[in-house]
Amino acid sequence: MTRTEDQVLASSFRDPDGVLFERGGVLYRQVNHSGAAGYDLMMNSGLYQKLVKAGQLIPHQEVEIEPLDPVRVHKILQPEPVPFISYPYEWSFSQLKDAALTTLSIQKKALAAGMILKDASAYNIQFLRGKPVLIDTLSFDPYQDGQIWDGYRQFCQHFLAPLALMAHVDIRLSQLLRIHLDGIPLDLAARLLGAKSWLKPGLFVHLSLHARAQRAYQDPAKTQSQPRGSLRKEGLLGLVDDLRNTIKKLTWTPAGTEWGDYYNQTNYSSRAFDHKSQIISGWIEQINPQVVWDLGANNGAFSRLASQRGCRTLAFDIDPAAVEHNYLHVRQTKEENLLPLLQDLTNPSPAVGWANQERGSLAARGPADLLFSLALIHHLALSNNTPLERIAAWFSTLGKSLIIEFVPKSDSQVQLLLASREDIFPDFTREGFEAAFSPYWEIVETVQVAESDRILYRMTAKPA
Amino acid sequence: MTHPLISLLYLDPSSGSVLLQLALASLLGIGVAIRIFWRKIRTVFTKSTEPVESDELDDQD
Numbered sequence: 001m002t003r004t005e006d007q008v009l010a011s012s013f014r015d016p017d018g019v020l021f022e023r024g025g026v027l028y029r030q031v032n033h034s035g036a037a038g039y040d041l042m043m044n045s046g047l048y049q050k051l052v053k054a055g056q057l058i059p060h061q062e063v064e065i066e067p068l069d070p071v072r073v074h075k076i077l078q079p080e081p082v083p084f085i086s087y088p089y090e091w092s093f094s095q096l097k098d099a100a101l102t103t104l105s106i107q108k109k110a111l112a113a114g115m116i117l118k119d120a121s122a123y124n125i126q127f128l129r130g131k132p133v134l135i136d137t138l139s140f141d142p143y144q145d146g147q148i149w150d151g152y153r154q155f156c157q158h159f160l161a162p163l164a165l166m167a168h169v170d171i172r173l174s175q176l177l178r179i180h181l182d183g184i185p186l187d188l189a190a191r192l193l194g195a196k197s198w199l200k201p202g203l204f205v206h207l208s209l210h211a212r213a214q215r216a217y218q219d220p221a222k223t224q225s226q227p228r229g230s231l232r233k234e235g236l237l238g239l240v241d242d243l244r245n246t247i248k249k250l251t252w253t254p255a256g257t258e259w260g261d262y263y264n265q266t267n268y269s270s271r272a273f274d275h276k277s278q279i280i281s282g283w284i285e286q287i288n289p290q291v292v293w294d295l296g297a298n299n300g301a302f303s304r305l306a307s308q309r310g311c312r313t314l315a316f317d318i319d320p321a322a323v324e325h326n327y328l329h330v331r332q333t334k335e336e337n338l339l340p341l342l343q344d345l346t347n348p349s350p351a352v353g354w355a356n357q358e359r360g361s362l363a364a365r366g367p368a369d370l371l372f373s374l375a376l377i378h379h380l381a382l383s384n385n386t387p388l389e390r391i392a393a394w395f396s397t398l399g400k401s402l403i404i405e406f407v408p409k410s411d412s413q414v415q416l417l418l419a420s421r422e423d424i425f426p427d428f429t430r431e432g433f434e435a436a437f438s439p440y441w442e443i444v445e446t447v448q449v450a451e452s453d454r455i456l457y458r459m460t461a462k463p464a
Numbered sequence: 465m466t467h468p469l470i471s472l473l474y475l476d477p478s479s480g481s482v483l484l485q486l487a488l489a490s491l492l493g494i495g496v497a498i499r500i501f502w503r504k505i506r507t508v509f510t511k512s513t514e515p516v517e518s519d520e521l522d523d524q525d
Contacts, residue, residue, distance in 0.1 A: 119475045153481035205488065213480035231489050234500075238492025239485060 006068055010357035018138045021068045027081050032072040038141045047113040056106055058135045087359050088122040089178040090341045092323040093166050093252040099125040099132040100159035104244045106134055116143040120151035122158040129336040146230035156206050157183025164203050167250040168196045171320045181353055186211035202246025254321035275450040281305050283458045287401050289369030295345055296376035300326040307337035316343035346384045363397050371399035378407040378414050388436030396440040402459040406433050410453045
């Protein structure tokens with residue numbers, strides 16, 4: 001029996017031990033009776049406190065409110081909300097690797113406290129204040145001596161397989177996660193890895209052998225007699241350690257993708273760069289946004305103008321190397337306001353999963369108070385042939401204010417783009433740009449960037 | 465004590481994964497047991513005044 005204003009989250013349906021719902025704009029988690037033992041032990045054993053202190057588990061409060069489902073309810077929790085939900089197919093190599101290592105670290109702490117992680121889904125991890133955090137408070141079950149880890153297969157598919165493919169085959173294979181929402185099937189990963197897995201025992205065992213074991217035993221007729229067995233705790237810890245060592249050895253050096261070296265190769269003089277930063281900083285002060293989306297952020301040089309002022313900033317870029325560089329910088333300097341993410345703006349994250357509702361599209365996770373579109377418009381309009389008006393229209397669904405840089409045909413980067421193709425863009429001029437944006441955006445201010453042909457605009461979205 | 469290899473929890477681990485896990489764990493568990501054993505031996509010989517953590521393996525990151 002739900003109140004009419006309660007909204008169960010579209011992604012919260014697999015685990016009968018609890019359910020996430022929203023009421024009055026606040027997120028709650030109902031713990032059901034079936035999850036009571038696990039929840040109570042997590043709280044009483046000290047595991048909750050230990051994980052929260054380590055910044056590895058989302059904190060929550062127990063609240064006394066009318067339950068979503070009074071028949072099943074044990075407790076209602078109010079977790080700290082995650083301001084921006086991101087998905088594993090939007091993460092760079094090191095973001096996924098850190099999420100994997102966090103999961104294993106949590107598993108070890110759980111085992112030490114007499115508990116075990118039920119599952120090992122990458123969707124249980126979110127980035128909060130720059131770091132990966134487990135958000136599924138109901139992930140823990142009491143550990144029974146000898147029990148197996150149900151999450152082993154899921155860990156290999158969600159974490160090990162994509163990381164191995166990104167490191168050894170092609171960084172772009174992380175996008176397989178967008179299609180395979182329960183992680184990359186092990187037989188597919190093993191096939192793509194091919195001979196590369198033979199030299200690396202961890203990958204051979206946990207991916208190739210694992211795939212073969214799955215294939216060998218997938219016929220239910222083969223396992224007619226109920227097999228019995230027992231897994232010693234040391235064995236399970238050994239398995240967790242082996243996974244940890246295998247993941248730690250996976251590395252990716254972001255050389256050779258198109259935009260990795262961007263800021264060393266662009267046509268900004270340092271004076272132009274400084275002037276641009278100055279203008280943008282001034283506008284940020286005036287707009288005073290809470291949330292900023294930097295579209296085509298590259299390594300986050302301009303994103304930081306916002307994040308360092310305390311704005312919660314998302315830095316989206318199509319290039320895995322740029323996102324990786326940005327994330328490594330965030331991690332090293334322990335920045336809390338910046339989240340770099342992979343995103344192809346000509347094909348942004350769609351809504352996927354059951355009924356196309358489980359994992360939200362990019363636009364559904366907005367709008368932002370302020371958008372940046374710096375050194376981007378020519379890629380969308382020329383490389384992708386997108387009419388300027390469509391760009392203006394789409395941007396108006398993403399943010400309330402806009403700082404956008406018009407890059408004219410006289411700019412050397414644009415000349416490069418048009419060098420080997422016919423110029424079919426008569427309206428790609430300053431006048432054409434302003435005319436295309438005016439139906440959706442009010443132009444507040446315009447400044448030419450010093451020592452450059454580029455023009456910065458500050459715009460405010462017109463009411464729909 | 466032996467356990468049935470069906471899962472009582474919501475996730476389907478797949479029979480192949482379960483059997484592989486059992487096989488691996490018995491091999492890997494030996495390594496873990498040896499490490500714990502050697503740590504205990506070391507504390508006897510070094511006569512360390514630091515308290516031995518009973519759950520050392522969980523304090524790596």
